[in-house]
Amino acid sequence: MTTDLVAALDIGGTKIAGALVDDSGAVRERFQVPTPTREPGEAVLAAVEEVFAALVATPGWAAVRGVGIGSAGPVDAAAGAVSPVNIPGWRGFPLVAAVRRTLGAGLPVTLVGDGAAIAAGEHWCGAARGVDNALCMVVSTGVGGGLVLDGRLRTGPSGNAGHIGHLCVELDGEKCPCGGRGCVEGIASGTAIARWAGEHGLRAPDGGPPTAAHVAAAAREGDAVATVVLK
Structure with missing residues:
Protein backbone atom coordinates (compact mmCIF):
# COMPACT_ATOMS: atom_id res chain seq x y z
CA MET A 1 0.00 0.00 0.00
CA ASP A 114 -20.26 5.94 -15.06
CA GLY A 115 -21.21 2.36 -15.93
CA ALA A 116 -17.63 1.65 -16.97
CA ALA A 117 -16.37 3.23 -13.75
CA ILE A 118 -18.68 1.00 -11.74
CA ALA A 119 -17.54 -2.07 -13.66
CA ALA A 120 -13.90 -1.18 -12.98
CA GLY A 121 -14.61 -0.71 -9.27
CA GLU A 122 -16.58 -3.93 -8.92
CA HIS A 123 -13.86 -5.86 -10.75
CA TRP A 124 -11.15 -4.30 -8.60
CA CYS A 125 -12.63 -4.84 -5.15
CA GLY A 126 -16.34 -5.64 -5.41
CA ALA A 127 -18.80 -8.27 -6.60
CA ALA A 128 -16.87 -9.02 -9.83
CA ARG A 129 -13.49 -9.41 -8.16
CA GLY A 130 -11.58 -12.41 -9.47
CA VAL A 131 -13.88 -13.10 -12.44
CA ASP A 132 -13.04 -12.70 -16.11
CA ASN A 133 -16.39 -11.61 -17.54
CA ALA A 134 -19.06 -9.42 -15.99
CA LEU A 135 -21.78 -6.92 -16.87
CA CYS A 136 -22.21 -4.29 -14.16
CA MET A 137 -25.29 -2.06 -14.10
CA VAL A 138 -26.18 1.08 -12.21
CA VAL A 139 -29.82 1.99 -11.62
CA SER A 140 -30.24 5.50 -10.25
CA THR A 141 -31.57 8.66 -11.90
CA GLY A 142 -30.68 6.84 -15.12
CA VAL A 143 -29.52 3.36 -16.09
CA GLY A 144 -25.95 2.63 -17.11
CA GLY A 145 -23.68 -0.32 -17.56
CA GLY A 146 -20.10 -1.42 -18.06
CA LEU A 147 -18.33 -4.55 -19.29
CA VAL A 148 -15.43 -6.63 -18.08
CA LEU A 149 -14.39 -9.18 -20.71
CA ASP A 150 -11.43 -11.54 -20.51
CA GLY A 151 -10.42 -9.92 -17.25
CA ARG A 152 -10.20 -6.38 -18.64
CA LEU A 153 -12.48 -3.36 -18.59
CA ARG A 154 -13.83 -2.79 -22.11
CA THR A 155 -15.00 0.77 -22.69
CA GLY A 156 -15.04 0.80 -26.49
CA PRO A 157 -13.69 3.61 -28.71
CA SER A 158 -15.99 6.28 -27.24
CA GLY A 159 -16.13 5.05 -23.64
CA ASN A 160 -19.76 3.90 -23.85
CA ALA A 161 -19.47 0.12 -24.27
CA GLY A 162 -21.97 -1.66 -22.05
CA HIS A 163 -24.20 1.43 -21.65
CA ILE A 164 -27.48 -0.47 -21.83
CA GLY A 165 -29.74 2.33 -20.60
CA HIS A 166 -30.71 3.39 -24.10
CA LEU A 167 -31.39 0.02 -25.63
CA CYS A 168 -34.94 -0.10 -26.96
CA VAL A 169 -37.04 -2.68 -25.12
CA GLU A 170 -40.49 -1.36 -26.07
CA LEU A 171 -40.84 -0.43 -29.73
CA ASP A 172 -43.88 1.81 -29.23
CA GLY A 173 -42.82 3.03 -25.78
CA GLU A 174 -42.59 6.58 -24.56
CA LYS A 175 -40.13 8.97 -26.19
CA CYS A 176 -36.82 9.22 -24.36
CA PRO A 177 -34.74 12.40 -24.02
CA CYS A 178 -32.04 10.59 -26.03
CA GLY A 179 -34.37 10.68 -29.05
CA GLY A 180 -35.32 7.01 -28.99
CA ARG A 181 -38.44 5.27 -27.75
CA GLY A 182 -38.99 2.59 -25.14
CA CYS A 183 -35.48 2.75 -23.67
CA VAL A 184 -34.51 0.70 -20.63
CA GLU A 185 -33.82 3.94 -18.76
CA GLY A 186 -37.32 5.23 -19.47
CA ILE A 187 -38.82 2.15 -17.82
CA ALA A 188 -36.39 0.96 -15.15
CA SER A 189 -34.49 4.03 -13.87
CA GLY A 190 -35.15 5.53 -10.46
CA THR A 191 -36.89 8.44 -12.18
CA ALA A 192 -39.15 6.12 -14.16
CA ILE A 193 -39.92 3.92 -11.15
CA ALA A 194 -40.84 6.99 -9.08
CA ARG A 195 -43.09 8.26 -11.87
CA TRP A 196 -44.81 4.88 -12.16
CA ALA A 197 -45.26 4.71 -8.38
CA GLY A 198 -46.82 8.18 -8.29
CA GLU A 199 -49.18 7.32 -11.12
CA HIS A 200 -50.33 4.29 -9.13
CA GLY A 201 -51.11 6.23 -5.98
CA LEU A 202 -47.95 5.81 -3.92
CA ARG A 203 -46.68 8.78 -1.95
CA ALA A 204 -43.40 9.89 -0.39
CA PRO A 205 -43.04 10.08 3.41
CA ASP A 206 -44.07 13.75 3.33
CA GLY A 207 -47.26 12.89 1.47
CA GLY A 208 -46.10 14.24 -1.88
CA PRO A 209 -45.36 12.28 -5.05
CA PRO A 210 -42.27 10.08 -4.90
CA THR A 211 -39.13 11.25 -6.66
CA ALA A 212 -36.00 9.59 -8.00
CA ALA A 213 -34.25 10.71 -4.80
CA HIS A 214 -36.69 8.65 -2.72
CA VAL A 215 -35.98 5.63 -4.90
CA ALA A 216 -32.23 6.22 -4.73
CA ALA A 217 -32.32 6.70 -0.95
CA ALA A 218 -33.44 3.11 -0.60
CA ALA A 219 -30.13 1.90 -2.07
CA ARG A 220 -26.58 2.18 -0.79
CA GLU A 221 -24.93 5.57 -1.45
CA GLY A 222 -27.80 6.69 -3.63
CA ASP A 223 -27.34 4.07 -6.35
CA ALA A 224 -28.31 0.46 -6.86
CA VAL A 225 -25.59 -1.60 -8.48
CA ALA A 226 -26.12 -5.04 -10.00
CA THR A 227 -23.34 -7.28 -11.23
CA VAL A 228 -23.93 -10.23 -13.54
CA VAL A 229 -21.04 -12.64 -13.84
CA LEU A 230 -20.84 -14.11 -17.35
CA LYS A 231 -19.54 -17.68 -17.40
Whole structure:
Protein backbone atom coordinates (compact mmCIF):
# COMPACT_ATOMS: atom_id res chain seq x y z
CA MET A 1 0.00 0.00 0.00
CA THR A 2 1.25 3.47 -0.86
CA THR A 3 0.25 6.89 0.42
CA ASP A 4 -0.77 8.09 -3.05
CA LEU A 5 -4.44 8.95 -3.61
CA VAL A 6 -6.74 9.41 -6.59
CA ALA A 7 -9.49 12.02 -6.81
CA ALA A 8 -12.71 10.51 -8.13
CA LEU A 9 -15.62 12.53 -9.55
CA ASP A 10 -19.08 11.07 -10.18
CA ILE A 11 -21.44 13.07 -12.41
CA GLY A 12 -25.06 11.99 -12.09
CA GLY A 13 -28.53 13.36 -12.66
CA THR A 14 -29.23 13.63 -8.92
CA LYS A 15 -25.85 14.37 -7.37
CA ILE A 16 -22.27 15.30 -8.18
CA ALA A 17 -19.95 13.47 -5.80
CA GLY A 18 -16.23 13.55 -5.25
CA ALA A 19 -13.88 11.41 -3.19
CA LEU A 20 -10.26 10.74 -2.41
CA VAL A 21 -9.50 7.04 -2.79
CA ASP A 22 -6.39 5.08 -1.80
CA ASP A 23 -4.85 2.14 -3.65
CA SER A 24 -6.86 -0.38 -1.63
CA GLY A 25 -10.13 1.16 -2.77
CA ALA A 26 -10.86 2.80 0.59
CA VAL A 27 -12.56 6.19 0.49
CA ARG A 28 -10.59 8.70 2.56
CA GLU A 29 -12.70 11.80 1.95
CA ARG A 30 -16.11 12.30 0.34
CA PHE A 31 -18.23 15.29 -0.59
CA GLN A 32 -21.33 15.77 -2.73
CA VAL A 33 -23.80 18.41 -3.88
CA PRO A 34 -27.13 18.15 -5.73
CA THR A 35 -26.91 18.32 -9.51
CA PRO A 36 -28.56 21.53 -10.77
CA THR A 37 -30.13 19.46 -13.53
CA ARG A 38 -32.40 22.11 -15.02
CA GLU A 39 -29.98 25.00 -14.84
CA PRO A 40 -27.53 26.15 -17.53
CA GLY A 41 -24.29 24.29 -18.06
CA GLU A 42 -22.32 26.94 -16.17
CA ALA A 43 -24.27 26.12 -13.00
CA VAL A 44 -23.46 22.42 -13.36
CA LEU A 45 -19.78 23.25 -13.75
CA ALA A 46 -19.99 25.46 -10.66
CA ALA A 47 -21.26 22.45 -8.71
CA VAL A 48 -18.29 20.41 -9.96
CA GLU A 49 -15.95 23.21 -8.86
CA GLU A 50 -17.62 23.25 -5.43
CA VAL A 51 -16.95 19.55 -5.00
CA PHE A 52 -13.32 19.92 -6.00
CA ALA A 53 -12.87 22.93 -3.72
CA ALA A 54 -14.02 20.79 -0.79
CA LEU A 55 -11.61 18.00 -1.71
CA VAL A 56 -8.67 20.35 -2.30
CA ALA A 57 -9.21 21.74 1.20
CA THR A 58 -8.66 18.32 2.82
CA PRO A 59 -5.24 17.26 4.19
CA GLY A 60 -5.13 14.33 1.76
CA TRP A 61 -5.17 16.44 -1.39
CA ALA A 62 -1.39 16.80 -1.39
CA ALA A 63 -1.14 13.04 -2.01
CA VAL A 64 -3.45 13.06 -5.08
CA ARG A 65 -1.69 11.79 -8.19
CA GLY A 66 -4.56 11.71 -10.70
CA VAL A 67 -8.23 12.40 -11.33
CA GLY A 68 -10.82 9.92 -12.57
CA ILE A 69 -14.25 11.03 -13.82
CA GLY A 70 -17.24 8.76 -14.24
CA SER A 71 -20.13 10.55 -15.92
CA ALA A 72 -23.66 9.71 -16.88
CA GLY A 73 -23.66 9.15 -20.61
CA PRO A 74 -23.16 9.33 -23.35
CA VAL A 75 -19.55 10.39 -23.08
CA ASP A 76 -16.86 11.01 -25.67
CA ALA A 77 -13.79 9.76 -23.86
CA ALA A 78 -11.44 10.57 -26.74
CA ALA A 79 -12.55 14.21 -26.81
CA GLY A 80 -12.96 14.49 -23.04
CA ALA A 81 -16.58 15.60 -23.51
CA VAL A 82 -19.92 14.60 -21.96
CA SER A 83 -23.57 14.82 -23.00
CA PRO A 84 -25.55 13.33 -20.09
CA VAL A 85 -29.14 12.70 -21.14
CA ASN A 86 -30.40 13.86 -17.73
CA ILE A 87 -28.36 17.10 -17.75
CA PRO A 88 -29.69 19.14 -20.71
CA GLY A 89 -27.26 22.02 -20.08
CA TRP A 90 -24.32 19.83 -21.05
CA ARG A 91 -24.18 18.72 -24.68
CA GLY A 92 -20.70 17.96 -25.93
CA PHE A 93 -19.41 19.74 -22.84
CA PRO A 94 -15.57 19.64 -22.61
CA LEU A 95 -15.49 18.37 -19.04
CA VAL A 96 -11.91 17.13 -18.97
CA ALA A 97 -10.58 20.50 -20.12
CA ALA A 98 -12.78 22.29 -17.57
CA VAL A 99 -11.50 20.09 -14.74
CA ARG A 100 -7.91 20.71 -15.80
CA ARG A 101 -8.55 24.46 -15.71
CA THR A 102 -10.10 24.13 -12.25
CA LEU A 103 -7.26 22.09 -10.77
CA GLY A 104 -4.35 23.51 -12.71
CA ALA A 105 -1.74 21.66 -14.72
CA GLY A 106 0.05 18.60 -13.50
CA LEU A 107 -2.64 16.03 -12.67
CA PRO A 108 -3.68 13.50 -15.33
CA VAL A 109 -7.46 13.40 -15.86
CA THR A 110 -9.29 10.35 -17.22
CA LEU A 111 -12.95 10.23 -18.31
CA VAL A 112 -15.19 7.17 -18.69
CA GLY A 113 -18.92 6.53 -18.56
CA ASP A 114 -20.26 5.94 -15.06
CA GLY A 115 -21.21 2.36 -15.93
CA ALA A 116 -17.63 1.65 -16.97
CA ALA A 117 -16.37 3.23 -13.75
CA ILE A 118 -18.68 1.00 -11.74
CA ALA A 119 -17.54 -2.07 -13.66
CA ALA A 120 -13.90 -1.18 -12.98
CA GLY A 121 -14.61 -0.71 -9.27
CA GLU A 122 -16.58 -3.93 -8.92
CA HIS A 123 -13.86 -5.86 -10.75
CA TRP A 124 -11.15 -4.30 -8.60
CA CYS A 125 -12.63 -4.84 -5.15
CA GLY A 126 -16.34 -5.64 -5.41
CA ALA A 127 -18.80 -8.27 -6.60
CA ALA A 128 -16.87 -9.02 -9.83
CA ARG A 129 -13.49 -9.41 -8.16
CA GLY A 130 -11.58 -12.41 -9.47
CA VAL A 131 -13.88 -13.10 -12.44
CA ASP A 132 -13.04 -12.70 -16.11
CA ASN A 133 -16.39 -11.61 -17.54
CA ALA A 134 -19.06 -9.42 -15.99
CA LEU A 135 -21.78 -6.92 -16.87
CA CYS A 136 -22.21 -4.29 -14.16
CA MET A 137 -25.29 -2.06 -14.10
CA VAL A 138 -26.18 1.08 -12.21
CA VAL A 139 -29.82 1.99 -11.62
CA SER A 140 -30.24 5.50 -10.25
CA THR A 141 -31.57 8.66 -11.90
CA GLY A 142 -30.68 6.84 -15.12
CA VAL A 143 -29.52 3.36 -16.09
CA GLY A 144 -25.95 2.63 -17.11
CA GLY A 145 -23.68 -0.32 -17.56
CA GLY A 146 -20.10 -1.42 -18.06
CA LEU A 147 -18.33 -4.55 -19.29
CA VAL A 148 -15.43 -6.63 -18.08
CA LEU A 149 -14.39 -9.18 -20.71
CA ASP A 150 -11.43 -11.54 -20.51
CA GLY A 151 -10.42 -9.92 -17.25
CA ARG A 152 -10.20 -6.38 -18.64
CA LEU A 153 -12.48 -3.36 -18.59
CA ARG A 154 -13.83 -2.79 -22.11
CA THR A 155 -15.00 0.77 -22.69
CA GLY A 156 -15.04 0.80 -26.49
CA PRO A 157 -13.69 3.61 -28.71
CA SER A 158 -15.99 6.28 -27.24
CA GLY A 159 -16.13 5.05 -23.64
CA ASN A 160 -19.76 3.90 -23.85
CA ALA A 161 -19.47 0.12 -24.27
CA GLY A 162 -21.97 -1.66 -22.05
CA HIS A 163 -24.20 1.43 -21.65
CA ILE A 164 -27.48 -0.47 -21.83
CA GLY A 165 -29.74 2.33 -20.60
CA HIS A 166 -30.71 3.39 -24.10
CA LEU A 167 -31.39 0.02 -25.63
CA CYS A 168 -34.94 -0.10 -26.96
CA VAL A 169 -37.04 -2.68 -25.12
CA GLU A 170 -40.49 -1.36 -26.07
CA LEU A 171 -40.84 -0.43 -29.73
CA ASP A 172 -43.88 1.81 -29.23
CA GLY A 173 -42.82 3.03 -25.78
CA GLU A 174 -42.59 6.58 -24.56
CA LYS A 175 -40.13 8.97 -26.19
CA CYS A 176 -36.82 9.22 -24.36
CA PRO A 177 -34.74 12.40 -24.02
CA CYS A 178 -32.04 10.59 -26.03
CA GLY A 179 -34.37 10.68 -29.05
CA GLY A 180 -35.32 7.01 -28.99
CA ARG A 181 -38.44 5.27 -27.75
CA GLY A 182 -38.99 2.59 -25.14
CA CYS A 183 -35.48 2.75 -23.67
CA VAL A 184 -34.51 0.70 -20.63
CA GLU A 185 -33.82 3.94 -18.76
CA GLY A 186 -37.32 5.23 -19.47
CA ILE A 187 -38.82 2.15 -17.82
CA ALA A 188 -36.39 0.96 -15.15
CA SER A 189 -34.49 4.03 -13.87
CA GLY A 190 -35.15 5.53 -10.46
CA THR A 191 -36.89 8.44 -12.18
CA ALA A 192 -39.15 6.12 -14.16
CA ILE A 193 -39.92 3.92 -11.15
CA ALA A 194 -40.84 6.99 -9.08
CA ARG A 195 -43.09 8.26 -11.87
CA TRP A 196 -44.81 4.88 -12.16
CA ALA A 197 -45.26 4.71 -8.38
CA GLY A 198 -46.82 8.18 -8.29
CA GLU A 199 -49.18 7.32 -11.12
CA HIS A 200 -50.33 4.29 -9.13
CA GLY A 201 -51.11 6.23 -5.98
CA LEU A 202 -47.95 5.81 -3.92
CA ARG A 203 -46.68 8.78 -1.95
CA ALA A 204 -43.40 9.89 -0.39
CA PRO A 205 -43.04 10.08 3.41
CA ASP A 206 -44.07 13.75 3.33
CA GLY A 207 -47.26 12.89 1.47
CA GLY A 208 -46.10 14.24 -1.88
CA PRO A 209 -45.36 12.28 -5.05
CA PRO A 210 -42.27 10.08 -4.90
CA THR A 211 -39.13 11.25 -6.66
CA ALA A 212 -36.00 9.59 -8.00
CA ALA A 213 -34.25 10.71 -4.80
CA HIS A 214 -36.69 8.65 -2.72
CA VAL A 215 -35.98 5.63 -4.90
CA ALA A 216 -32.23 6.22 -4.73
CA ALA A 217 -32.32 6.70 -0.95
CA ALA A 218 -33.44 3.11 -0.60
CA ALA A 219 -30.13 1.90 -2.07
CA ARG A 220 -26.58 2.18 -0.79
CA GLU A 221 -24.93 5.57 -1.45
CA GLY A 222 -27.80 6.69 -3.63
CA ASP A 223 -27.34 4.07 -6.35
CA ALA A 224 -28.31 0.46 -6.86
CA VAL A 225 -25.59 -1.60 -8.48
CA ALA A 226 -26.12 -5.04 -10.00
CA THR A 227 -23.34 -7.28 -11.23
CA VAL A 228 -23.93 -10.23 -13.54
CA VAL A 229 -21.04 -12.64 -13.84
CA LEU A 230 -20.84 -14.11 -17.35
CA LYS A 231 -19.54 -17.68 -17.40
